[in-house]
Amino acid sequence: MSERDLVMIPGPTNVDPKVLRSMARPTLSHTSGTFATIFRETVADLGRIFKTSGVVLPLAGTGTLGAEVALSNVIEPGDNVLIVSGGYFGDRLAEIAINLGARVDKFEVPWGSAPVIDDVERKLSSTAYKVMAAVHVDTSTGVANPAKELGALAQEKNVLFVLDTVCSMGGMDVQVDEWGINVCFTGSQKALAVPPGLTIISFDSKAQRAREQRKTSPASYYGDLKRWLPILTQPTKYFATPAVNMMYALHEGCRMVLEEGLNERFNRHARMASAFRAGAKAIGLRLLCDDSVASNTLTVAYYPTGVRDAEFRKSMQEEFGIVVAGELGPLREKAFRVGHMGNVNRSDILATLGAIEGSLSKEGYEFQLGAGTSAANTTLKG
Numbered sequence: 001m002s003e004r005d006l007v008m009i010p011g012p013t014n015v016d017p018k019v020l021r022s023m024a025r026p027t028l029s030h031t032s033g034t035f036a037t038i039f040r041e042t043v044a045d046l047g048r049i050f051k052t053s054g055v056v057l058p059l060a061g062t063g064t065l066g067a068e069v070a071l072s073n074v075i076e077p078g079d080n081v082l083i084v085s086g087g088y089f090g091d092r093l094a095e096i097a098i099n100l101g102a103r104v105d106k107f108e109v110p111w112g113s114a115p116v117i118d119d120v121e122r123k124l125s126s127t128a129y130k131v132m133a134a135v136h137v138d139t140s141t142g143v144a145n146p147a148k149e150l151g152a153l154a155q156e157k158n159v160l161f162v163l164d165t166v167c168s169m170g171g172m173d174v175q176v177d178e179w180g181i182n183v184c185f186t187g188s189q190k191a192l193a194v195p196p197g198l199t200i201i202s203f204d205s206k207a208q209r210a211r212e213q214r215k216t217s218p219a220s221y222y223g224d225l226k227r228w229l230p231i232l233t234q235p236t237k238y239f240a241t242p243a244v245n246m247m248y249a250l251h252e253g254c255r256m257v258l259e260e261g262l263n264e265r266f267n268r269h270a271r272m273a274s275a276f277r278a279g280a281k282a283i284g285l286r287l288l289c290d291d292s293v294a295s296n297t298l299t300v301a302y303y304p305t306g307v308r309d310a311e312f313r314k315s316m317q318e319e320f321g322i323v324v325a326g327e328l329g330p331l332r333e334k335a336f337r338v339g340h341m342g343n344v345n346r347s348d349i350l351a352t353l354g355a356i357e358g359s360l361s362k363e364g365y366e367f368q369l370g371a372g373t374s375a376a377n378t379t380l381k382g
């Protein structure tokens, strides 16, 4: 892979050199006053990005650790848990909850669809669930699930709501407090445009109470909120060594998100997503999900008949220097995924569509060359 390659996968995303340079600074003592200030500022910025007044905890680890920490603080063995799933990462939430000893029911929708709220409500009313967990944007499908409505439902039924925002936070609006998301987690490497290595988990007062009132210790020692709360109020204390240089990157990354402005950033993501989708459709690609449920962070497109997954992606990378992702689970080799989040700009969108056109053409697919970039340019102009 060349250092000039454009990474258009749904995470990790292209990292701004400013963020990369911040990581090259000397590694400070994790209990020093200087690092404590960086930690405090980062946590405050994360609270603004999450739109929460609850506690926000950045931890060394990836999104999967975030899921484990989120669920393990509020789930005890034997608890009834409902997982709303329409893809690979929803299924993973179920696996983690089962691993924690929960009695798990799944409310499943086909890949590419979003759940109907009335149906979820019926399911939620059928059993005394303690927790409902869902994924905002499932990266296997590109569907943006109705997080706000799910949150309202959970509040109405007095069920704790855990939301995976690994593929949305920083690129699409997530209003943790307003939507009633009791525990929310994300990763550093997607729309926040920081390298992989950190997960961030927020807990509101209800979730903190649930942790306080449990009869058993959380399965995760490292991820026990109770052990981290003193660090959040006094970061010069020690519990476990924070990833100092990754925190520099998150600090810089959050600053860049807030400098752009959350609304401006969400609008940019929306513009880039609709330009990409317009271009893909003009090429004749069939998209996995309908525009009405499509996320602004990634798009999944089926291959036209005869186009081979490995050869297409090899051409994208070797001949055009653009990396796109294959699919997971049942869509493996049938579709590909393009991430358009983080620092994505119009040149990235146009270059990616141009490369897709070149690579599809090489695979023998017939269409009007230039149709995709032209449609995207028209959308961007409007």
Ligand code: PLP
Binding pocket: 011, 062, 063, 064, 065, 089, 135, 137, 138, 139, 164, 165, 166, 167, 187
């Ligand atoms: N949840 C979603 C929606 C994801 O897209 C991912 C990773 O792509 C994860 C969870 C797991 O995150 P990680 O790979 O950082 O462990």
